Amino acid sequence: MSFIIDLLKSYICPLSESDKPEALADSQPSYSNTTEPYSSAQTPSYEPQLSSQPLSDNTAQVESYNTSAAGEGGMQNHDIVNQAWQTANNNAQEYVSDETYTQEPVYGNGVTAGVIDAPSLTTASAIFGSRPPSYMVCTPLRWKASKLKIPVFRRYRGASLSEDEAMLYSKLRDDIGDQSLNSGYKRRLTPRFARKGASNAANGDAPDSVRNQIMRHDPQFATFHHAYLNEIANFDLQNAFLEEEKQSQLFRLFAHVSLTHDPQATADMVPEEVWANLPPDPEIVKLEEKRAELKQGIYRINGHIHEEKIRQLTKKIRKTRAQREKQVVKQYHEHYFYNRPTWDIERQARGEEEEEYAEPIININITERARLADIFCHQPDDLSEDQIFRLKIEAVSLMVALCDKRETVKRDRIQQKAKAGLSIKIEPPEVEHKTVSSPDRFPLLMYAAQCPDCIGDGRLSREERTFTYCRPTVMNDHFDDQHLVEREQAERSEERIRCEHPKCQDVKLKHVNHFRRHVQEVHGVTLRSSEQVQQRRQRKVKRRHMAKGNCQN
Known part of the structure; x- marks a missing residue:
């Protein structure tokens, strides 16, 4: 599993159900405005480097050199962790030094966008096959100056990807929230959860000064303790009081796992019978009756004497119905998570068999994504250095190919x-x-x-x-x-x-x-x-x- 751990270090940060409350505003730039895109001025100018150390050791050096720069890898197709970690970095810092180390995902991003200044480095094999001179420890890979201000995540206009228009924060927030609910989480995740989880992971393992440097927190305001500190203390107080050996590692695990995660839960899991027995909304009924009175049985309303009023009513009906459906979905989601433990306990008391959980079949139409998922999730423990090297090249090549794919509604x-x-x-x-x-x-x-x-x-x-x-x-x-x-x-x-x-x-x-x-x-x-x-x-x-x-x- 060494390869997958090394490859994902630049993506993954601790995410847990205990890390889920909304972070309060801190001294960093606020992104609460849903129409505000990511500023390209906040995109760090990361530059990877080629090291002369062995591959397995090089990864450890990369991670220890600059933890805050680990998430710069970007693709058009990305999952919750990739998006959230990128947002955490964008919120956390403006620029880093030219000597920042990064890993495989950044190589894939550089190959995809053609941003590496060296003309010969156009493939993953060329990048990983390059070695620094014998008299140097590493060789920096320079980005093209014309590419430094281009946002990593950009907007789509119609069927084409914008060249320099950054993706809206609302798009990232909604995608992360929907995917987290469909993954079985009790509450919607937001981009701030990744930042909160990363800060709690650094807390205790690193000095407070290093933690504040990573998070770009001013120590004068105690931002971490006010907005980021995990409310579930990972300390064995009972054994400490009894003067017994403390189960520190166990409590640390409990503070970072999703105890309320239910893989059977989805974002919209309202049963059909609930929708069928839902009483009509009086406000919607009143609006529909008023619209029908104005239309007088006419289907096409272009040029109708009451066209403007009819369209106003139609828009209001659509908005009201969408709000009601959203509220029903939210209430049933809360009802499910509140009552599911009681249902399970009562089922066991009645002697009923446990419901057999069948993992959902994930149909991946994009072959590159399917192969990349297979590389990430199925790794033997006895891989040789040469096999790890080939898998790294294949993974980056698949990332490059995946960047050219699109998915629509x-x-x-x-x-x-x-x-x-x-x-x-x-x-x-x-x-x-x-x-x-x-x-x-x-x-x-x-x-x-x-x-x-x-x-x-x-x-x-x-x-x-x-x-x-x-x-x-x-x-x-x-x-x-x-x-x-x-x-x-x-x-x-x-x-x-x-x-x-x-x-x-x-x-x-x-x-x-x-x-x-x-x-x-x-x-x-x-x-x-x-x-x-x-x-x-x-x-x-x-x-x-x-x-x-x-x-x-």
């Missing part, structure tokens, strides 16, 4: 369809599997509700590339919002316009209308005309003005 719909098919227990899912595994995975003739651009996006999984929307209208909305603007910009700048289908990428198209005609004649997909697109955009602008007017009123 269509993934959730695909998973929901798969679950629905399994619950019904019929044969069509097997037939679909046989069809997908045929040699022609991307036929020229597409379904009318398939996106002609997504089918050629190699960053997506095969299921997302061949995803079929419920209606052609919904597909056209997706195409207009995600892909059309880029094609129009290419037409104005007289750049090449091409079809993204794997079999038509060499076809030369003159303009956007030529592309529309090609897609309709060759692929059987009908896109909106320029006039229809313009009309839709005008309607969106009109509705946006209505919404702004309502907010001002």
Whole structure:
């Protein structure tokens, strides 16, 4: 397990259920504003170094040199720990010295973004195969000066990743919270939990001055004791009073484990019968009746005399219903964690058998992610140095490949369809599997509700590339919002316009209308005309003005 421990040291910090209360504001910059992105000025300019020491010893040197710089590795695809640890570093420090040591994840980030100043270091094998001169202990790897201010985590605009716009804090906070609840935690995790866990891990093992230096705390304000100190004391007071040998290690373990973690719990686990028996909300019923009275049985409201009021009511109904559903989910989650221990005790008292827990099957569509998870989670203890070296190269190469992959909201719909098919227990899912595994995975003739651009996006999984929307209208909305603007910009700048289908990428198209005609004649997909697109955009602008007017009123 030495390789996996070494590789994950730059990611993992102690996270425990006891470390879960919200940290209070300290002397560091506050990120409570949900619309405030990470500032690129707070991104540390880390630079890894190549050491002449053996690989296993080098990792220990790296970790002991600068603990606060251990989490700079970044990818577009990342889990809770990666995001939280990166946030902890961004909150903890502004800049570190040029002599900061880092590890494999930073190498992967450097290879992916092309930020290493040495032109020859373009692969993981080239980086790990380089050695410093015999008269030096290590050789710094310099970042390109033009890349130092680019945020590690950036925003997506449509289908493209922004070059310099940092990811919003609200995105990171919501993703961590949702993933933590789906992992079975009682309360939502936030990026501050990683920072709190790291500070408690350093507390006691390092002097207070070193701990404050790592956390960027001013010792005059005792920030750690006010906002970060674990409220569960890891001290055996009973044995100390009895003058017996203290179980210090056991209490230290109890202070850092998730005692209330329930792997069967999820973010939304409200049973269907609860939703079915939920009484209607009087406020929502009143709003729906008022809207129905204004609509007078008319489905399309464009140009309706009460269009503005109807849209206001629709927006308010949607918002109120979402708030109610969120409240129901939250209340049932609290109800479950409060009553589950009692249910288990009473079940044992009645002599009933324990419910058999079946671990959920995790379907990973991205092969690089599946292989990377296998490397991280399944490591023999008897690996040789050469095997560890090869696994490190493979892990970084997989990280680089994973950075070029994308996942969209269509993934959730695909998973929901798969679950629905399994619950019904019929044969069509097997037939679909046989069809997908045929040699022609991307036929020229597409379904009318398939996106002609997504089918050629190699960053997506095969299921997302061949995803079929419920209606052609919904597909056209997706195409207009995600892909059309880029094609129009290419037409104005007289750049090449091409079809993204794997079999038509060499076809030369003159303009956007030529592309529309090609897609309709060759692929059987009908896109909106320029006039229809313009009309839709005008309607969106009109509705946006209505919404702004309502907010001002």
